[in-house]
Amino acid sequence: MDFEAIPGVGAKTADALTELDGSVDALETGDVATLARAPNISEGRAAAIARAAIRIRHDDPGGFLATDRARELYRDVLTLLQARAVTTYAEKRLKTLYPSATASRIEEVHEFTARAMKREPTAEIQDALAGVEPLSNPRDVTVRDRCLATTDAERYAEARKKIPELPVEVVEDARELAELARGYSTVVALDESFTGVTIEGDVRVEPDALETPAELVPERPLAFFAENRETLLAAVEVHQVAGMDAPLDIEELESALARVTTDGSVTGDDELARLTDAIADLDAGVSMAENVANDRLRDAIRERDVTIEGSDLLSLVEQGAGVDSLLSRELADEYDAAIEAAREHLIDTLSLDAGETEIARQAFPDEPSFPVEHDESVIARLREQLEAEKSRREERHKRDLAQTLADERESAEELVHAALELDVELAVSRFARDFDCVLPEFETGGNGFEIVGGRSPLLDVDFSAVEPVDYGVSGVALLSGVNSGGKTSTLDLVALIVILAQMGLPVPAESVRLGRFEELHYHGKTQGTLDAGAFESTLREFASLADGEAGRLVLVDELESITEPGASAKIIAGILEELGERDVTGVFVSHLADEIRDVADEDVAVDGIEAKGLVDGELVVERSPVKNHLARSTPELIVEKLADGGESGFYERLLEKFE
CATH class of the missing domain: 3.40.50.300 (P-loop containing nucleotide triphosphate hydrolases)
Structure with a gap:
């Protein structure tokens, strides 16, 4: 379609419409919401463009309203109609209706009106529509916990273009690939030459990965559903209370949306929740574990009379011994018990599994010291393992969920569009009922x-x-x-x-x-x-x-x-x-x-x-x-x-x- 042939559409607006998926269909149907998703096109502007496109389609020269008073009455009519819409979309969409001298246009809207007048507006539908709005384009997704790797410069350029969400790295050999694996939770190698190479960490060799971007970046399809979660759920409710046939399985969509958070994360998995909580509570858990050990040692020292012979004391002093040596000699059992209590507290607080427990136990030293302090390098290693496992598990869930939702985007758009169009019909129905209207002959x-x-x-x-x-x-x-x-x-x-x-x-x-x-x-x-x-x-x-x-x-x-x-x-x-x-x-x-x-x-x-x-x-x-x-x-x-x-x-x- 020659967009610049539409009255009022210049080169910049035409370019914006060209970039918009579904713009031709939107112009054909007067879909203001879709047109308004084009860059720098407001809903009001979208309505004017849609109206102009409709005139072209019906070979309608316009100009039916030939005087100011006639145009004023048209605006009054439009105000009455718009006052009966719930959504801002319907208000703008109603502006695509205009008086015409062209029989085909009048008949087209006449058929729409006949359907609309059969609709029964109810308070339940009106309440449900209040939560529906045009779908938003998701924000750009950036993923930092995984990367793509290749030895080929052309493949690198292709990956940057097709998968802009992920870092792409150029490596020369398996050694550099292994270095990447130490810095990312997951590395996807795009070269077949890496097949069979054993590298520590989550390294996958997937030469065809660029052909399935949703598997590489499940966040991409999920971002759309996360951004529009509330609108989609409201549209589901509209279909349910209005008794409309949905273009997809509503129960499946609701179940999937229940697992998507507003920031695109995935919920609904106990193990993932455990890992998420453990990472969030790690610093506090370590601090509390230290307190447990130190409190027990203080109590032990207060309750214990320690007697040291003069020659022993002199020997300890000459050897440069301090309180640690005294603890080792006089309170060894109490110290061991305090350290064990700290370890158990940390393990229980974070609900760590066997592998994580093995690392966590190393956070508190066997050698006596007071006050007890954790080993930060061990905690850093524990944190790294928790985050890596969380990322891998979350990615698996995102990938599974993305596979469920990726093919449903078009149907989800239809679901919301149908709800918004219902509001347009109901506005006409309310107008007809409020003012005892009939269809003219x-x-x-x-x-x-x-x-x-x-x-x-x-x-x-x-x-x-x-x-x-x-x-x-x-x-x-x-x-x-x-x-x-x-x-x-x-x-x-x-x-x-x-x-x-x-x-x-x-x-x-x-x-x-x-x-x-x-x-x-x-x-x-x-x-x-x-x-x-x-x-x-x-x-x-x-x-x-x-x-x-x-x-x-x-x-x-x-x-x-x-x-x-x-x-x-x-x-x-x-x-x-x-x-x-x-x-x-x-x-x-x-x-x-x-x-x-x-x-x-x-x-x-x-x-x-x-x-x-x-x-x-x-x-x-x-x-x-x-x-x-x-x-x-x-x-x-x-x-x-x-x-x-x-x-x-x-x-x-x-x-x-x-x-």
Whole structure:
């Protein structure tokens, strides 16, 4: 794939995507998490790239949202959807959904939505999803307790490239190989010439070792599972509580993950735990053993009367003897017992085996001394043996576990991706359930829209209190009605439903039928009369609409506010006539519907949001527009109310002016 052909992708981003495994599939499916693993690509940037790639795949030119107000409503829709996601991945992934005029894209998301709406969001799934996040690339692994050895410079370069985690050494002969074995727990010789050579230590001759890196460095596959352990376990829980089929054996994965620590070490082996504890407790154990011996000797000396003849004392002094000689002569048995107690304490504390015990016993000298001190060289040798055995045993376990997990990485990635995608589906499902949504029905070759029981979730009231609206338009219509009667919110509802429908998503209504629009032009209410320059600019916008292609939806809120009412009526009438000739669907909200109809050369459809009357000073409104009906204004309703109770006839005569 030519990544630079994707809008917004430059050379650096294209190079980053080239380095990323699975980038093509990720672009095909809108997999934001995978794309975000590429260098210097954030999740937000990944969503934008995925959206652009989707447009290319569907030959979608974009530009459906043709005005600022239309784009603002799209952002509001997206916010509602994202608020129902649990994971940050789903929030970003939802940004790949956008309103399109391309039938294939709408149908693709429509099919996804149909599946999503069958999902039942539960608190258990939501709790499980809280622990799922996109997988992380493991940190670079460096292993220092084993090395590779070769006599060949080319093999050396190959080993450095294929196995960067391990030190690689060049040796000339078996003697140098033996020297390496004294410094590493394990040495892997890559040359067949070393076969049959006997060298002390863990030296393996494996000429084909570079072909199986996971066996040489089991830390490599384990690092991925260690880094993502908690996310994988959370994804397992998601599959279990949601009843989803997993791409691998969940029980086997859980068992393997239970043996991997967050730093990539292996647990679950008693002998390995014993060695680990022995190394950690060695210094403290030695110190305590010394204390045991010295405490026993002090007690023995306090409790014992030592008598030395003058000639014996003189002889000892002349021979330069000190307390050690006295101990040897007078407290030999007690000293032996103290040393034995120190040795047993060290052996028991560290739970040493037979071979380790043999070394540990040498840590305390047979020759009497006070205070008793250990032989550091012996302790160093014991530590070296413990660490070597621990490394060898841990490597064996890592190798066994790596063999279990190495082939499961792709399946593990699928496991997490499925959980994250479930969150995307559940966000759509929650949206549909929260706002009583249905899937809209597109009419092939149709024009206009028909909404039954539509309710906007964007109003500043609880959704359950929103009054449903029925409204449909084919062609161009004026929408009249009282102030605060709901004309603008009706336009918002129409725009909202069309945006959702052409995103392929469910719509908040009992039913919706519509044609597939090419563009949405929503011009919100202008604040105040425009100056000459702004007025000219606005006219140019509508001129481009009149000269454009068919199949657009145009929504305009009180265009008359741009200039004087008389001129506004004529301008709006002219625009409606032009749009009506071009198979455009349009709704123009206006208080000048009667005047516009009078100056128009063609019949103009006028619909009305009718007020039923005033109750305690508040309007009672029928929110669904009445077709082919000019709604009465608020002043007319007030005059009518006064006329009912008036006696002078003033209000009746004033009311006649509205007829």
